[in-house]
């Protein structure tokens with residue numbers, strides 16, 4: 001079968017790899033319908049984090065179950081499923097705590113020795129605890145819904161998790177730092193899932209802020225740094241905002257998050273801190289800030305998000321502003337690297 005392979009920084013190709021197959025009785029093989037490129041895939045593409053030459057790429061996909069191992073009980077061949085970006089057993093203590101991304105039997109698609117989502121098929125370990133089937137069945141799902149379902153495999157659930165970590169609830173006022181797919185989905189999650197009343201999006205790209213507004217952002221602030229903090233404070237009567245979602249993971253984004261939070265406020269952080277931003281504790285201490293962070297347990301949110309999408313009340317699909325075939329994956333990476341695409345879907 002064909003799959004995307006990492007060669008070196010800036011160099012991604014599609015090559016021939018062994019067919020995905022069942023190797024443990026708890027496995028399933030999923031034939032991929034759609035996958036996508038993640039902002040986190042760019043860290044190795046840009047040479048910021050190490051990645052082995054020849055390793056498989058991609059951790060977000062939806063597809064159809066092709067085969068199941070002898071111990072798989074909740075799935076059948078033919079089911080249309082969404083995969084979280086990490087697999088989990090959904091039964092261990094961490095999973096029962098709702099942090100399936102800490103599963104003691106978990107792992108990440110595209111890690112060394114595993115199949116990646118950017119390929120024709122994927123071996124899914126711990127299939128019962130990982131995959132969620134669309135209740136309506138394969139024939140009941142229009143392809144027009146594939147982008148929305150695909151978004152739940154990472155960015156929609158991750159954005160929502162940021163808003164949950166920030167303590168967002170009915171009527172909240174929220175600031176979202178970051179206008180990538182995760183930040184935009186944080187806007188959508190805060191408004192459509194959690195009932196936030198007012199969302200201020202920090203964005204200086206017209207295309208991204210337009211999607212943010214369509215997702216429910218009531219105000220967009222283009223300034224960054226101290227000017228961005230001042231703008232948010234001005235919009236909130238000088239107090240600052242009670243809930244901040246940090247969806248970037250850099251030193252500047254953290255300074256902005258701490259700077260614009262109101263005394264007693266909460267920061268929910270889902271921006272991966274690859275650049276190791278330091279968090280000085282004095283300001284959060286003085287201002288009674290709660291700081292919650294972590295890699296999103298997508299599996300926890302999947303059933304609810306899928307039900308909302310199938311019911312027509314949630315559509316994160318617009319975060320995909322480019323779509324191409326798997327064979328064009330190199331062009332997809334280049335488009336995301338140069339920020340000419342927010343998020344690329346692969347067919």
Ligand SMILES: [Zn+2]
Nearest residue numbers: 090092095103
């Ligand atoms: Zn577990």
